[in-house]
Amino acid sequence: MSTQEIALSPPPEISLPLTARLHDLVLTVDHKKLGLMYIVTALIFLVIAGLMAFTIRMQLLVPNNTLVPPDVFNRLFTMHGTTMVFFVGMPLIAGLMNYLVPLMIGARDMAFPRLNAFGYWMTLFGGMLLYFSYLAAPGLAGAGSAPDVGWFAYAPLTGRAFSRGHSTDYWILGLLVSGIGSSASALNVIVTIVTMRCKGMTFIRMPLFVWMVLVVSGMILLAMPPLSAAQIMLLLDRFLGAHFFDTQAGGSAVLWQHFFWLFGHPEVYILIIPAFACASEIIPVFSRKPIFGYPAMVAATMLIGLISVGVWAHHMFSVGMTAMSNTFFVASTLLVGVPTGIKIFNWLGTLYGGQISFEPPMVFCLGFLFQFLIAGLTGVMLGAAPFNWQLTDSYFVVAHFHYTLVGGFVFMIFAAIYYWYPKATGRMLSKNLGLWHFWLFLIGFHLTFDPQHIAGILGMPRRIYTYDPGRGWEIYNMISSLGAFFQVLGVSCLVVNLLRSLRNGAIAGSDPWDAWTLEWSTSSPPPEYNFETLPEVRSRRPLWDLKHPEDPDWKYE
């Protein structure tokens, strides 16, 4: 192998004119370019939706604040939630899967490159359609504007009678279109993993990242149809006078909730399992040990996938289900805690006895471990129906899911960016700026979301545009809002780092972290065909075998 030579040569300079490069982006079917396009798109949406969250926090800084009027506030939290789930979370996952899966399984591209491009453009157009509502719902000219029904858009608030204009229609269509993109991308990942693994890579030798995104893709295929179906039914209600969710005509509001959460709960696992996937790659490398309990990790992932389709109604403990239904969903919900716990314990087992180095990817992983532990435990509290009757729809829930999605998912996305950026660009990100990013964001995260637990316990409902003084919420909201400044500073460090290192970062070489999976065996950035000769593997850590011929993994597996 000629890895050494490749490692020392600088990445090729891009010399094509801008128009030609843009033209290339529009036409490309290369999984690496599409993967990066997904990620950059998602990061842009992340900044937009992040600024919305910042505005929300500023409005709630003090009681009876009048920074934004109620209608604008309601649009802000609706667009913040919708954007973060569908146009930040989903494209980030799709981007990581697209970029990494072929490299990790030793393939030259995805199984269906053109379907891959189709998926990206559907996602982008879906997002543009959603944001077009600001101009056309009727926005500039009339009373309406962006959607204001909340990201889970409960019926019958979305019906013609209560949501006039077309803002809800833009919400439906934008998500329908991007849902097609997500399904296409998931299908592609499954087929790629099943059919295109390199020689010697049996299922039980796949990197855990690949295992986990395989399960996630299966879950996307199961979760998207209920949402799309419900949205089509809602469109029929709104345009053709059907009565699925029209309670004035005998329709059912609870039906929408069942459909939505049948999508929505698998969806939150769809977002968090890729975070697990990244952690399962990064923690071993920076602990210098293989993942502890690989088969248990695979089994736990499959169990989470399986159980996740049977827990949806724990979002609905307050809609008045029977005691029997409530009990069933308590049991199934708490059961998810078992495989999730197994994962945390296995990461702990990986750290134990290792040599932990605190590079930027690893510090974000360690933050993730603590935060996800807390998020899981507040999830157990919310899973106990009686406790949930108090906590649901309060700020405690807001704190809980931001712990999973920011403290868990976003932290791991940052870890993944620091870890794989050298592979994608050939340049290292600045470690200093990375650590600044980590500490600022960590402080901001905890200042913002820790006090929200208490506000919820003190009875503060979510989605209120303001509140009166005198109920003990003031101080927690103020701390929470101040934390937002730190988060903005932290993310600014990342943006500067990403842009500056593109030209000025240290040359990475093919394997800067002394890692073990196949993507580190090719040059950084990888050539269009990924591998000069397709690799052949004999264990889960092919590069370990290569670096330690005296003590290879395949002797033990």
Add this chain to the structure above:
Amino acid sequence: MDDQMTSQNFISQKREGCVKIRKSPSFPLYQRATKGGFGSVLTALLILSGPAVAFAASGDNAFTPTNIFVPFSTPAHAIYQNASLVLTICAAIFLVVGGLLAYSIFRFRRRPEHENLEPPQVYGSNQIELAWTVIPILIVIVITLATTRTIYDVQGALPPPGTVNVTVVGHQWWWEIRYPDLGIVTANELHVPVTESGNRRPTFLKLESADVAHSFWVPQLAGKTDLIPNRRNQMWIEPTQPGTYVGNCAEYCGLQHARMLLRVVAHAPNDFQNWVAAQKQPPVDDPQLRAGRDAFFSTSCINCHVIKGTRANGQFGPDLTHLMSRETIGAGVVPNTAENLRAWVRDPQHIKPGALMPNMQLSDAELDQVVVYLASLK
């Protein structure tokens, strides 16, 4: 010009008013917890473990009017006990697992002498995997059993004799409260008797909605239950101490979701009888108020509001028969004072933008007459 002045005055009044509210006994925002018990300990722990150590020291925040850990009602107490168990188990897990994580990260950090040496490569252990699978399963079983019991205790309760039956109908953005057995209709403030030893007087609520989904949440009395159109839900409360308990709509219901406040006034049994008797009185027809009455009945106010025994029989807005017996206007937006009432009737949109009551464009003279009449509806 004049208009601007008044509106600014109004806002400052409203702010001051709210500050005053906390201290004024005539408008108690909350029932102050006198005995904290385990709840206050838990809350204090939570607050101390949070980032707000300095602020907790000032003490006042620990006991708020809507703290779920300071319950004053049977179902809220059952929930609180279950919650305490779950919270304790979760805290214990956090200490053990978090402690192990912190220890491992500190103990196994990379040191200079590790240069070029890899640690022993450990792939896993079936015994350990089994242990950390079985222990969580046992914990899950414990929590599930305890929780199931609480679910059936709360949801399976049957109304004893002496139960007060109430129907609550959610509207964008106010609460209609009906006592079918007593023939009383009111809004936004639910009056109930307290349970005393040997004399159970729980209140069972039928929950309905006239438009979109809402949720009834008075944290110190019970968990929340949604009010969903075209569906009948049920919940119950059983306050054990007289006082005013505040709450909110807890399901996003559109523009003014934030301003859909709720209060439950729990009376000693005799006081409750007095309240019932007062509410059953027909409105007084005072000849001195004829002018205001005529002004009211000549506007379209009567298309939306009911005043019993008159031809005002609209069903869309709150019943006004005993308007002045209520503590707030606009579902808790402002205290129900003569000034606020006048400001509200003049332009509800100024106080609660988007409220479904329009500005009736009354002249100042009409406004005075209408407000005088409304103020007589005790």
